Amino acid sequence: xxxxxxxxVSSWAAAPAGPQPSPLPAExxxxxxxxxxxxHWVYVxxxxxxxxxxxxxxxxxxxxxxxxxxxxxxxxxxVNLSPDxxxxxxxxxxxxxxGHGTRTDVVEFNDNNTLAKTGEIVIPPKHAQTLAMLFTxxxxxxxxxxxxxxxxxxxxxxxxxxxxxKVLSEIDTAGCTLVFPWGPNRVSSICESGRxxxxxxxxxxxxxxxTSSEPFFNPDQDPVFAQAVPLPDGYAYVSFLGQVHExxxxxxxxxxxxxxxxxxxxxxxxxxxxxxxxGAVHRSLGKLFVPMHRxxxxxxxxxxxxxxxFDLKSHQRTARWPIDTKELGSVIAVQVSQDAAPLLFAAxxxxxxxxxxxxxxxxxxxxxxxxxxxxxxxxx
Amino acid sequence: xxxxxxxxxxARSLAKRTSRRSLLASLGQLLTGAALLPxxxxxxxxxxxxxxxxxxxxTADEQNCEYWKYCAIDGFLCACCGGTSTSCPPGTQSSPxxxxxxxxxxxxxxxYIVSYNDCCGKVSCGDCFCDRxxxxxxxxxxxxxxxxxxxxxxxESNYHCSVSVxxxxxxx
Numbered sequence: 001x002x003x004x005x006x007x008x009v010s011s012w013a014a015a016p017a018g019p020q021p022s023p024l025p026a027e028x029x030x031x032x033x034x035x036x037x038x039x040h041w042v043y044v045x046x047x048x049x050x051x052x053x054x055x056x057x058x059x060x061x062x063x064x065x066x067x068x069x070x071x072x073x074x075x076x077x078x079v080n081l082s083p084d085x086x087x088x089x090x091x092x093x094x095x096x097x098x099g100h101g102t103r104t105d106v107v108e109f110n111d112n113n114t115l116a117k118t119g120e121i122v123i124p125p126k127h128a129q130t131l132a133m134l135f136t137x138x139x140x141x142x143x144x145x146x147x148x149x150x151x152x153x154x155x156x157x158x159x160x161x162x163x164x165x166k167v168l169s170e171i172d173t174a175g176c177t178l179v180f181p182w183g184p185n186r187v188s189s190i191c192e193s194g195r196x197x198x199x200x201x202x203x204x205x206x207x208x209x210x211t212s213s214e215p216f217f218n219p220d221q222d223p224v225f226a227q228a229v230p231l232p233d234g235y236a237y238v239s240f241l242g243q244v245h246e247x248x249x250x251x252x253x254x255x256x257x258x259x260x261x262x263x264x265x266x267x268x269x270x271x272x273x274x275x276x277x278x279g280a281v282h283r284s285l286g287k288l289f290v291p292m293h294r295x296x297x298x299x300x301x302x303x304x305x306x307x308x309x310f311d312l313k314s315h316q317r318t319a320r321w322p323i324d325t326k327e328l329g330s331v332i333a334v335q336v337s338q339d340a341a342p343l344l345f346a347a348x349x350x351x352x353x354x355x356x357x358x359x360x361x362x363x364x365x366x367x368x369x370x371x372x373x374x375x376x377x378x379x380x
Numbered sequence: 381x382x383x384x385x386x387x388x389x390x391a392r393s394l395a396k397r398t399s400r401r402s403l404l405a406s407l408g409q410l411l412t413g414a415a416l417l418p419x420x421x422x423x424x425x426x427x428x429x430x431x432x433x434x435x436x437x438x439t440a441d442e443q444n445c446e447y448w449k450y451c452a453i454d455g456f457l458c459a460c461c462g463g464t465s466t467s468c469p470p471g472t473q474s475s476p477x478x479x480x481x482x483x484x485x486x487x488x489x490x491x492y493i494v495s496y497n498d499c500c501g502k503v504s505c506g507d508c509f510c511d512r513x514x515x516x517x518x519x520x521x522x523x524x525x526x527x528x529x530x531x532x533x534x535x536e537s538n539y540h541c542s543v544s545v546x547x548x549x550x551x552x
Contacts, residue, residue: 050506051503093537100502128519129528129532130519177520219517223518224518297514
């Protein structure tokens with residue numbers, strides 16, 4: 001190879017006639033850095049359906065439309081960001097021989113300044129493998145605990161110490177599933193009975209107490225998406241038919257607010273929320289963004305042909321933004337930046353990531369084919 | 381595995397007479413004597429472990445996402461991956477635990493209870509992706525959920541593709 005390369009350089013050098021431009025300077029190989037953080041960055045989780053052992057996260061800049069870098073995330077991962085935004089936690093599985101062999105489950109930590117892996121905690125080989133959830137790995141509000149749900153299919157969750165890289169405990173959840181974190185030491189899981197089970201931890205990450213809420217939805221008549229939408233003071237659980245169940249997590253006991261509807265009486269059953277990441281909230285503007293489609297029972301995973309915008313105080317719809325679904329695909333995931341000039345990010349069923357002005361709905365950019373099956377969008 | 385095999389027959393019989401949810405709840409109580417335990421997994425694939433004949437060629441229907449038996453499937457159709465709608469591709473293992481759908485067969489006008497098993501131990505097939513969700517429920521109702529990796533309890537727990545196996549007629 002060396003001889004061939006030298007000969008090639010020599011023949012190129014002899015080819016041009018006339019005045020010779022100055023030769024190019026020698027180049028230096030470097031490693032690119034991530035650069036200053038922007039509120040317009042988005043972490044795009046690509047579950048890579050066609051080769052699921054190779055899922056990954058792309059860090060994408062909504063201003064420059066540039067892919068900044070990548071974090072590898074293994075097989076059907078849970079992905080989340082630390083409260084300070086400095087770390088990406090990944091709960092995932094690796095097989096010893098690529099697609100087969102001994103299963104090892106880990107929670108990996110990646111430095112968001114370098115996108116390099118900085119550490120891991122090996123966990124029992126039973127992390128809940130389900131697609132595109134905000135609640136398959138999560139931090140406590142002070143960043144001192146990390147929670148990851150287990151499924152064997154018996155349900156429980158692990159409490160981890162990210163500083164000392166240790167598993168602290170496993171807490172049985174009596175069939176309730178996923179981890180909805182609140183405050184420094186509370187974890188809720190959602191139950192088939194329509195309730196939330198809330199476990200409070202002691203300083204060692206062990207269970208101190210548990211309570212069960214009143215039922216707030218009926219899984220037979222109108223189930224809620226398990227993919228809750230984070231609110232400034234809790235979570236909103238949106239039902240298949242468009243009821244919004246806002247729950248205040250700030251009180252000692254969960255407070256269920258009066259449910260409200262995304263749809264009018266005439267739209268009910270026709271227009272529905274759907275997709276994977278079915279809502280996003282801009283906290284200071286008090287706006288909720290939901291991908292909506294026309295469909296019947298069983299269409300809850302259909303992407304939105306429009307994005308509807310709601311005022312969280314008045315519960316009024318303030319905008320409908322149609323999507324050119326023939327060209328772009330329907331919207332299966334939404335996320336909004338939290339700054340004063342917010343961007344709305346939308347992933348489509350055909351793997352495009354759309355960047356819209358979150359105040360006007362104006363399409364700013366279409367990033368074509370950002371990975372294979374991008375289905376979860378996280379904010380820095 | 382033995383208790384699962386013993387209960388397979390009971391499961392099929394019960395499935396013909398009752399809803400999926402009450403079926404599992406009943407079996408859970410039967411096995412444990414407790415009324416409030418989580419839904420239990422059931423092995424419905426004991427007979428699929430040792431095929432006695434070569435895999436049949438899949439029909440065109442079986443490779444079509446619109447096929448009635450696929451009304452709540454989510455994944456790659458095994459019929460496009462070397463198997464059929466009821467057989468896993470060579471060299472894979474079937475998942476002993478499953479999710480369930482109730483699908484209407486327009487051919488005879490009956491509703492059937494269908495078990496969707498995942499086939500495991502190789503990387504994703506990647507062909508004939510099919511995502512249908514009639515009666516599908518979120519993860520808190522696990523027995524009706526098609527998002528989780530149902531290979532989770534297999535020795536080789538990688539997901540390859542999904543099949544759809546009739547358990548019996550749903551009694552109204």
